[in-house]
Amino acid sequence: MSRIRKLAAFAALAALVAILAAACVSSDPDAAVTPADAETVANIAAQTDEDGNTVPAEGAEVPPAAGGEGEEGGEEDPAIADGEAAFVASGCSGCHLGNGAEGGGVGPQIAGTGATDERIRTIVENGRGAMPAGLASGGDLDNIVAYLLSLQ
Numbered sequence: 001m002s003r004i005r006k007l008a009a010f011a012a013l014a015a016l017v018a019i020l021a022a023a024c025v026s027s028d029p030d031a032a033v034t035p036a037d038a039e040t041v042a043n044i045a046a047q048t049d050e051d052g053n054t055v056p057a058e059g060a061e062v063p064p065a066a067g068g069e070g071e072e073g074g075e076e077d078p079a080i081a082d083g084e085a086a087f088v089a090s091g092c093s094g095c096h097l098g099n100g101a102e103g104g105g106v107g108p109q110i111a112g113t114g115a116t117d118e119r120i121r122t123i124v125e126n127g128r129g130a131m132p133a134g135l136a137s138g139g140d141l142d143n144i145v146a147y148l149l150s151l152q
């Protein structure tokens with residue numbers, strides 16, 4: 001007798017599971033469609049390349065490493081990095097050692113001299129002493145100014 005009861009209980013349970021499963025599938029098919037105005041979010045998770053190295057996802061903005069440069073948690077203006085590159089490309093680093101961070105070259109150290117935006121522009125545009133005029137201009141000069149100000 002108890003065996004039959006167990007079977008009945010099992011059958012009831014199976015029926016319940018079947019009903020619940022049916023309830024899950026019977027959702028509104030329209031609700032599963034991505035709305036046309038949905039925002040696409042790029043996958044910024046790190047990827048693994050063919051050599052097994054972890055690389056940032058293509059187009060992902062890699063968050064700066066914690067404890068990096070700068071007091072604001074390493075958030076750096078991209079103009080500063082571009083400016084350092086322009087400082088080298090424009091030949092400034094040939095005279096200003098350590099990309100302007102060190103003394104001892106033909107040109108003086110620029111880091112920590114309190115150089116201002118205006119002073120840097122005037123000197124680069126007009127030259128000064130042994131320093132030739134007009135080595136950088138336009139966007140390059142803007143970035144160089146941002147870079148040199150970041151050294152102050």
Ligand code: HEC
Binds near residue numbers: 094115130135
């Ligand atoms: C041929 C060597 C030479 C090159 C190249 C050169 N400089 Fe200079 N720079 C100097 C010298 C020398 C001085 C010091 C001039 C003086 O005061 O008599 C100087 C001074 C400066 C100063 C003033 C520092 C201060 O506050 O007193 C800045 C800023 C500067 N250079 C930026 C640059 C930048 C930016 C470039 C590239 C676009 C550059 N220099 C390329 C030689 C050079």
